[in-house]
Amino acid sequence: MSQWMSPDERQPTQVAQIRQSLQEQIRAGLLRPGMRLPSERALSERFATTRITLKEALAVLETEGQIYREERRGWFVAPPRLIYDPRTKSHFQAMVESQGRAATTRVLQAGPVVANAELCQRMGLAPLSPLLKICRVRSLDSRDVLYVEHYLLPERFPGLLEMDLTCSLTRLYAERYGIGYGQSTFDILPTAAHGAVARALGLPQGAPLLQICRLNLDGQGRLIDCDMEYWRQDAVVIRIQSDPLP
Amino acid sequence: MSQWMSPDERQPTQVAQIRQSLQEQIRAGLLRPGMRLPSERALSERFATTRITLKEALAVLETEGQIYREERRGWFVAPPRLIYDPRTKSHFQAMVESQGRAATTRVLQAGPVVANAELCQRMGLAPLSPLLKICRVRSLDSRDVLYVEHYLLPERFPGLLEMDLTCSLTRLYAERYGIGYGQSTFDILPTAAHGAVARALGLPQGAPLLQICRLNLDGQGRLIDCDMEYWRQDAVVIRIQSDPLP
DNA sequence: TCGGCTAGTTGGACTAGTCCAGATGGGTGA
């Protein structure tokens, strides 16, 4: 029988059915953005299946960015994505507010470190170069969605650590040091949450993330800093406009 | 005891240990790009755990793009990523070959369709507008890494379906119709494989993918087409350079 | 030599649980 059916027509798996069913409820607005889903145990009972199977369906919806997790707290319906054009030099707060949403920033850590191998390579530094590391968590409508590690050249930013680091670094660069962005390079790639990132965003280890590594140069082409951004992947869509023809 | 330990120092989970162990072997070059990993059963025995736990570790490595899956065939070590700048107007083949790798293209389907709701919205079309749909699979060093659906305005491309669609559509546009790209818009977001996409790339349902939706305008700002690209997320890194200051 | 069959292996899908750590909220005592 099944050999004559295209894979489309075959009876969908339980995981697919559960995913479909939850998606429908979300699309119909019965499950609204930010709402908590019933517990995994309650859902698995309602769908007459085991927790493992149910969790697989939730994992698919998670990689699609329709729902998100908070470690040991539960599953929630994802709010609309923030539209993020990495090329605009505007800072996080301005970008968020221009889309009618609220932004806050929290500093987790700020201090000198020694560059690791990956950073030396990306930034073209000598081995064991000193750097300033600033770790921040940024939230969208009171939900933590972005963890950033900034790595700055210490010689260009004397006294920076004493300033208020919760506001835009871009503005500090410009106003206090007269340094503005020129060309930047962005590497975008999906990855999984580990260690510090997972803890900062309240994610379980292995949860999907969108990583953006930006390398910023000033107007003269000299390196300013390197930012490692880790976004909850349901919270953002990268939208880029190519240049119109000259 | 554990209450005084930071989460970093705590004994890592089995999943984390297995992930770590496999990653090390890959980094050391003992498991080389393209090589198949031992079967799930063999690995779960070797790590003295169950298949489910083992699969979870593999899933994390998959979302990190260190390994990839072929449905019912097994797990393989991911080759280096292709560097993809969506803003360069160069076509797939040229981009791949400029990085010293081999590209091929296969046409799965080509014909007229009626635009669905999502396409009407993205392309700004009237409901039920007619479109030409071309589905292609593109491979990198003989591995299928990209599934693309092109949706074109039929009135701009009479007779297109009779041409050789395995080569660059960009070139066909230019050489046969005198149409060149102007500004384009890209939406990049991680998603999960379903239906046609999963089948075309030999992925299991729910596998992580990187979706890029591009909307192409011509030099006069008129719509040319909309491409829905689905990349195996281990196969590519998006690298974008912002414009230098004027 | 080559096509087709077949047995064995692989991943896919799923069941039915256990034990634990962290988050939550209600109640209690200062």
Added chain:
DNA sequence: TCACCCATCTGGACTAGTCCAACTAGCCGA
């Protein structure tokens, strides 16, 4: 009133299997 404690609930981590469909490789016969 408010801080703290504790019972309860949640997800996290893991075990030990079963059944099935699809892929594979090797054998066999034309």
